Amino acid sequence: MTNSSVVTLERHIVEEERTRSEVTGALSNILYSITLAAKIISREVNKAGIVDLLGDTGDTNVQGERVQKLDLYAEDVIYRAMDHTGALCCMVSEESEDILPIPEKFPKGKYVLIFDPLDGSSNIDVNVSIGTIFSVHKKITDGVDGTVEDCLQAGYKQVAAGYVLYGSSTMLVYTSGRGVYGFTLDPSIGEFLLSHPNLVMPEPPGRMYSINEAYYPHWSSGQQRLMQHLKGLDGEGTVSYSSRYIGSLVADFHRTLLKGGIFMYPADSKSPCGKLRLLYEAAPMAMIC
Structure with a gap:
């Protein structure tokens, strides 16, 4: 057993508070509550096939995607784990078109939580890894309640x-701006334990790329040339890259973070602005790497 195996997330956060003035009690409270929600969601994901949580609800979300039962469950769990903390002025979920307000009966704080409750939910039925993505911003407007301006901030302000x-x-896996840390849930004690301290992409990076090549005919000529280069088919590359693609952003990103390589989801003729959501997906992942 290594020393890291006995460092709980709670202990890690307390130590961060001691050494970094910008890591406040309110921010720590947010992280604690996220871990509680994660434990509950993990429990339900592991038994989704036997408690009627697989499949879609028949509805379509604001992104134009079929809403999965576990999407709604995860959103509700995160909201209820966070709404009473006194750390947030509002929340924003990928599954909801409008801001999620803090109930009047609870105190409001100075942070905004932005989250994708269950990314990759279309893979739930086939037991592929899925994930929750979150981002935290400071409130920038006057007043008590969170506003659209508080939510739509640049990624570098996370x-x-x-x-x-x-x-x-x-x-x-999380960062608050100085180092990236990974914690693995030990189900026997119900605690997240530090398993990956100071995570960085390996150098030299792994020669792997992660992209859905089914969209190749719809990519720009520049993107197509890049793919030919990575495969060593353009006569210029000395070593070709290997393809690794799961189809779940969190799973693909996690592998890329640990092993190195390139993750891509480029724009195409069908989606000229790309498909990754800046607020819920691209910005949080960019801060981590």
Whole structure:
């Protein structure tokens, strides 16, 4: 057993508070509550096939995607884990078109939580790894309630970001701006334990790329040339890259973070602005890497 195996997430956060003035009690409270939600979601994901949580609801969300039962469950769990903390002025979920307000009966704080409750939910039925993505911003407007302006801030203004991967084990990865840390859930004690301290992409990076090549005919000529280069088919590359693609952003990103390589989801003729959502997906992942 290594020393890291006995460092709980709670202990890690307390130590961060001691050494970094910008890591406040309110921010720590947000992280604690996210881990509680992650434990509950992990439990339900692991038994989704036997408690009627698989499949879609028949509805379509604001992104134009079929809403999965677990999407709504995860959104509700995160909201209820966070709404009473006194740390947030509002929340924003990928599954909801409008801001999620803090109930009047609870105190409001100075942070905004932005989250994708269950990314990759179309893979739930086939037992592929899925995940939760989150981002935290400071409130920038006057007043008590959160506003659209508080939510739509530039990515470089994030104060924390992370994701939870529900796979062969449940893992939480987060950063608050100085170092990236990974914690693995030990189900026997119900605690996230530090398993990956100071995560960085390996150098030299792994020669792997992650992209859905079914869209190749719809990409720009520049993107097509890049793919030919990565495969060593353009006569210029000396070593070709290998393809690794799961189809779940959190799972693909997590592998790329640990092994190195390139993750891509480029624009195409069908989606000229790309498909990754800046607020819920691209910005949080960019802060981590």
